Amino acid sequence: MNRLVRSATFLWMGIGLTAPSLAFGQDFPELEQRDDRERVRSVGVVTGYFGVLAPLANLTENPETFSTDVSIAIAFGGEFDYFFKSGFGVGITGLYAPAKLTISPEDVPIAVPPDLGDAKWTTVTANLMYRVDLKGPAGMVEPYVLVGGGIRNLNVDPIAAPEATDATNGVFDFGFGAFTLLSDHWAIRLDLRGYISPFNVEVTSNTRTQFDTTILFGISYGFP
């Protein structure tokens, strides 16, 4: 277990994906060959992610000054899933995106900050997952869907206040993706996910609904 935690930690940091995992691979029984059609259904999967955060809504709107957007940014993080034999599973995901806060000026005769600085975007979510077991040659691909929730933290620079301030809010997420098995232990993973969360704009006393998306590419290591 300690090794698992260590492995997840390495993945979370986004480094050393290969070497530690290979080392742990020797400690676990190999997954059965796909050709056998007798898959091990209960399995833990550790995934390291790298991808893109793409917010789809303005973060704030203030017709008296300016509106703000969280920029498209690279995202990375990690996930631990445990799938039961029924195909259902649970997963815990952590993602981080070092985004920037950008400005959308309104038609107001004022100067706005030339640089609003960072908007560091972090989520931790727990999801209920369902993995589909495809038969035949397509069995190398395991699609899945997920739905869940957690928290989203947005950390902005003081210059953005009062339009945007640091905030930690609940988040509802959903998505789908697929594993493509490379070997008994290794798989690559494509994951598309949406996040819906509220964001309080203090200066206008409004709560805006945020809709962020991520497109993630992952490398997963599975074990029974």
Added chain:
Amino acid sequence: MRRSGRWLGAVVALSLVGCTDSQTASTQPGVGPALLEALSAAVDTVEMGTVIEPSIAVRVVSTTSEPVEGIPVRFLLESGPGRVFPSLAVSDEEGVAEAFFEADGVADESRIRADIPSASNVEAVTFDVLTVPSAFVQLALEQGDGQVAEVESQLPLPFVVNASVGESMPVSGIPIAWTVESELGSRLSADTTFTDDNGRAENLLTLGPETGPVTVSAYATRTTASDTIRFTASARAELETGVIVDFVDPLPLLAGQQATMFGAGFSETLGENEIRVEGVAAEIVSATPTEISFVVPAFLDRCLPEREVGVRALVRGEASNGQLIQLQPAQTPVELGVGQAALLRGEEALCVQLPSASERADFVFHVQSASRAPEVVANIRMGVRTPDESELGAADLLQAEVEAIDEVGYYGDAFGEAFISSAALTELLDREVRPLRVVEPAVRATVQPTDLAVGDVLPVRFAVNADLSVSCETPVRIIDGVVRAVGERIVIVEDPQAPAAGFADADWRLIADEFDQSVYPTVATYFGEAADLDGNGRVTLVFTPEVNSLTPPGGGRINGFFLLADLAASGRAGGAGVPGEGDATCPSSNEGEILYIGVADPTGEFGSPFTKAQALRAARRTAAHELQHLLAAEQRVVLASQDFGSVEESWLDEGLSHLAEELVGLRLMGLPEGQNITFDLIGSDRDRLDIFNIYLIPNFFSLGLYMAAPGIAPVLAPLDPGGLGSEQMRGFGLFFLRWLLDHHGGDDPAALIRGLASGGGGQRQGIANVENETGRAWEDLIAEFAMALAVDDTDVRGLETRFEITTWNLRDVFAALNENPSAGQRFPIPYPLALSPLGFSTRALDYELNASTEAYFALLGRSGAPALAIELFGQDGAALPPTATAQVLIMRTR
């Protein structure tokens, strides 16, 4: 309506009634003339030498607005050139009388007055007619055609054309374009010259190295056309002559100084010798067969640079060989090191001589009208002259940046408050009301309560009508204001009719705290303490939608105002009680320190929509602005016991109020004066940026409008001109004062401003006030300030501090605002002040300058650039009138 054929009939009618009694001329017995109606436009134009079309017509009408026939109407040429005929015309059956104006050959303005001599009670009407250059003139050869001279010499005589219109009426100010048509290397002294009062324009030809005939064409150009006329000359290898010029001493020749010509074939008889220098006859002092002493013409009538001139002797009409000799002009050239500047005025400014350059020399200069009279407009034609057709540089055209203003299309929100101030002053002066005087606390016990608390009701008389006039007699409305906040120096009162979506308690508190902690202390330090007429120790800010409703449709907004009438005695029992001398009162006066400010009105119930954020920003800035007006007025009319007429002129009063905004803004941002503030200090700090947006950005906008077109700015307006002019006046006023403060503040800068605000206890206003407080001449101050706008924070080495605005890095701030994604819409130019580049072949530029404004130019000269002369004269070709008060400040920047 065409009436040109009627004048003959009018003359006939006049002849018929000429012997009748004009008192009984009306064909409608018992109906006399009551009014002269102008049927023609108040301002019209006519070409030189032509008769105005249609005629100048008036209608004579009775008290019942019926036309009156048979009334003799007199037409007089009140001022300007031209002729009016007939001088007396009789009204026809439609009551119409008409006359004609014939322009002569001078472009000028003429005023024609029409009146009824027999009815002095009928007000005369006047018409202005502008005589403009003819669309077509006739040109004739007058002198210089057919001359013969040797190659590479100047012809003895200039080519002279005569321009006329009609039956040989000479026309002045017509630009004549000259061109050498042959390709023999010959060149003219100028490519364009202007006709003088006699219609003459001349040019001098210097022959090239090749022999053969040379043809020079001349024709009227720009807005005037003419046939092309041609002069011919002939270049020969040698001139067969018995008159020989060997050399002339000294070299170079000095204009206006004596020189000696050595040679052979001269006459001992003075009168038989003639010496021509650049086509002008020189005065001969003495002569022998081999030597002639002469005085080089001073050429004071022409502003030409150091150059080669042709020198030639003529003995009994026989021309000598010609010599091309360097001539130094009589005017002293301006010799400057990098960073040095020279201020030229009087005759020196009318002809600026720059020497030829042995190294790269760039110059920035402004031509300024230093007039102190706001109504003066100087129409300037600036000629830039090089020795000949210099090959240096292509013609760089003048690039006016005025269009930038149209691109901006936005005027600030200080509009209107000065109209109300003016209206209040007019009302008070008309009623001969005197200001209140400060009285002892015991006497003023009945004025505003000092123990005000939130929720109290305070009646306030509102005296401004919808047309912005001020009603002293009866208030427009009595506002039962509700006290929203009470501070140490402030009471905030809200009109109960204000829209509900207005300021919250936190907003009232913000305004009150900012006023107590920053606005009042800053403004009082720089402009003087309040007189506290109402004895409550506070200034009352009345937030009322009555202010919102005063803004007329269109651009701008009235954010608030201070009303001078509140410093007058109301005459009410229990009022402040001690009016000044005289019994006149202003019952609408609130007898206290009141500022009126608009309220948030998001739905536009009382005018154009005004969001809460907009209203809050405006209120904070307006409080500082109007507080200055209040305190300055009190220093003059209350504390110094002067009349209301002693208040400051609008341009300076507004400048001081905008300075109050800037000073408060700097204090709130925590930025010091004199530290060349760049925008990164502001844009990187949200609190500072918010303050900048409230207190500073409108002022930079106004300065930008001023700098974009300084020549049209009414900077000395005694009354607020409104619109663009108002913005320009305010931008100039504030930053002129900022520059003054940066340089003349000494150890106690606030003392300088306090002195300006009080004007020596109301003794001085406007320019006299500025000169008294600074101890410097206005002409010097505006020249240096104007140059500072052009060169401060550029890379001019060794720039004197007097040419710096040390508190602001204007170039950096404007550039940052231009790049700002929001503000950039209203700051479309990185730096609004444009220097119009002058190429060495630029010949003449016309521009107009309002009093105490300028036009900027840049002159880029590389190594080896020829000498240059810059001449200022009138757009009519005549000398600039003294009222233009032209001065030139020139700085070498590289």
